[in-house]
Amino acid sequence: MNYLLKNGQILLSGELRIRDLLIVAGRIAAIGKNLVASGVKTVDLQHAFITPGLVDLHVHLRDPGMTAEETIATGSLAAAHGGFTFVGAMPNVLPVPDNAEKLSQLIQRQQAEGVVHIGQYATITQKRTSQYLVDFAQLKQAGALAFSNDGSGVQSARTMLQAMQAAQTVNLPIAAHVEAEELVQGGVINAGVTAKTLNLPGIPETAETAQLARDLVLAQATGVHYHMCHVSTAAAVQMIRCAKQVGVNVTCEVTPHHLLLSEQAICNDDGNFKMNPPLRTEHDRQALLQGLLDGTIDCIATDHAPHTIEEKQLGLKKAAFGIVGSETAFSLLYTHLVKTNFCTLAQLIEWLNQQPIKIFSLGLPTELAVGAPADLAIFDLTHPFKINAADFCSKSANTPFLGEKVYGKTLCTIVAGKIVYLADELKAAITDE
Template identity: 45%
Template sequence: MKLLLQNVKQLLANDEMERCDVLVEDGIVQQIAPQIDSTADETIDCNGHLILPGLVDVHIHLREPGGEYKETIVTGTKAAAKGGFTTVCAMPNTNPVPDNVKTMEQLQEKLNKDAVVRVLPYAAITKGLQGNDLTPMEDLAEFNIFAFTDDGVGIQTADMMYRAMKEAVRVEKPIVAHCEDNSIVYGGVAHDGEISKRLKLPGLPSLSESVQIARDVLLAEATGCHYHVCHVSTKESVRVIRDAKKAGIPVTAEVTPHHLLLNEEYIQEDDANLKMNPPLRSKEDQQALVEGLMDGTIDFIATDHAPHAESEKEVGFRDAPFGIVGLETAFPLLYTYFIQQHNLSLKQLVDWLTIKPAEAFDLPYGRLQEGCAADITLIDLQTEKEINKETFASKGKNTPFHNWTAKGYPVLTIVNGKVVFKEDMNG
């Protein structure tokens, strides 16, 4: 199968663009050239839109099995394709949890059958995500798992994390951590700051995140484990990670689009579409995240796409589940509101969503080069439109960005040479 993409613009290192054509054959990028004269099974005129490597997101929730009313593998991966993501990594907080060979086999079969994009599943660190007993990590590592995590809950004891890291090193897999010390959460639902006090909401202290990161980086140093920190949200966390990297500890970290774009001051009323964990923090925390991303302390951006039913979010801030969706809005929001505001380059943004996560985990994706897998995203940088949650491919409509205006929407997504999402390219 030959696919010829004509009249695309390729992004150069200096943020300039040059016109080119791209020839794909049998799932591989065969040629990138100013003009390609070749007979193809399908030719697509791309109308001068920007061509990028397929986006990579190492932190999403597909909810299946067990939470199909929130999201399914089909709807979640269609949302990924619509957002330009070609490789995503699915968290294990499902029912049942992929914490043994049987459940992992069942999950892999379901992914192979239903996923529209490439999905690399996580396996759990502890059985049932309960923090008490390690999973059979050696057996689980035999599958094509991405890493081990108990995302959604922090590993509460140093002993359990220490043993998990030692075993992860032995089976050559990373440990990925949601960092939260439950002993100092105090029932918090919003950042422990001025807004939570004004709205009379239980405050969630920054310390609950940063103290666990501090513990874990020392354990990573002792074991040599690749330790990755999910959704960093506080200035103290950034400081700990920066110091750990300076000390040569093998730690990587991610930040979400919503923590880069929002802070606690956006919470002006009891709107649970602004409730996520970790919560939106202070302006100072937000600035620290931006600085950490720019200086390399934070390695890349991940969405933490967390769909919920609308009825679950309608009960208010105190009782609604944590989390928002993000796959379909990440690139346009970051392109429109983050790049220009901080005087950053488009190339930097693309790297944080493609090559940086791939390099951090040694994945062969996130590149647009001859000989690489034909994972391709085409972006319309010109058309401006409102984000409308009712048009989402995801079942989840829980977003604080409904009605925000943005540019930079994906119009074509290709995975392994196969078109998995396509919109009208004539604007």
């Protein structure tokens, strides 16, 4: 199917300009004013915003193994509903993709069942928990996006050093969930004022920073591309800033929830405020925002972590860690960062498209250009709406942002010229020419 998108707004040199966009055979065939075409479906976008598809380096699709929480089909549809056309899927599924055969089978299923592009992380160690490294060369050959033990940190320095040497040899990143387990000691939220008030065990910032310090030293020694997942503390931002200054090949991501919430948001014993790493202090949150602005933090990734109602209704002490994020990321960030003038729309799109594509060398489209694959998302920036669990495509709705009024509703997401998500509002606007 070919489409003529009329009267969209696109970013040109940082400014929104009204343009039409013609999609033919999966690619952008023309961009201009007053375009006409025959034999296409025409959509009047009424000044909705068109952007290259968003890219999320960190999601949990839970499939295979935990399909009550999410599946490849529902997780990729949730991504499409959020305007994402690519997601990087973490390997904490069962069985874990720790050899070429298991990784190949998983990638085949994702290509058959997913509606967006999916990159699959391989684990760093066998079974994701042992001291024994995977075969990095075979896993690269089988299509690994990068290597990660996300969900857990690599506890042994020797194992991490050898993993970095192996990843460097095959020229793929290590994406590290940074957490020294012996410092966590059963903590469930940040070790701070809220943990004291609610009488809950706390997770100290040193659980993040102690292991990060080790990893930055090892990354410098090996030259590997070391990517830190979900940075959460001011101290970690400063360590990464210093490491970049002395030439360590380090990048990092931050989640929307760490940018928008601090531990002060936890007002009752609600498991939807429980994630790993935890919401930190307001001082940490401000440092994350500053780190984004000055380029210390490279991109935003959701850490979309679906869990069933049963797993989340147990209160902060017993609930599972993690919240969903694919379907709320853009609207929350647009509402709280762009509409408040913290950053521009162009900067937000850099953190959600150009930057993740660049740091992971994904080769996906970073601009709307004639000839480029038609991977794009369309957002209504004008009308407010409420975040509502009933609108989610995910199997899960574990997020503290339910009920919030936001802007930036996804109207349509297109992957390789095919509509993979279409909001009801836009269905009526499609006509045959």
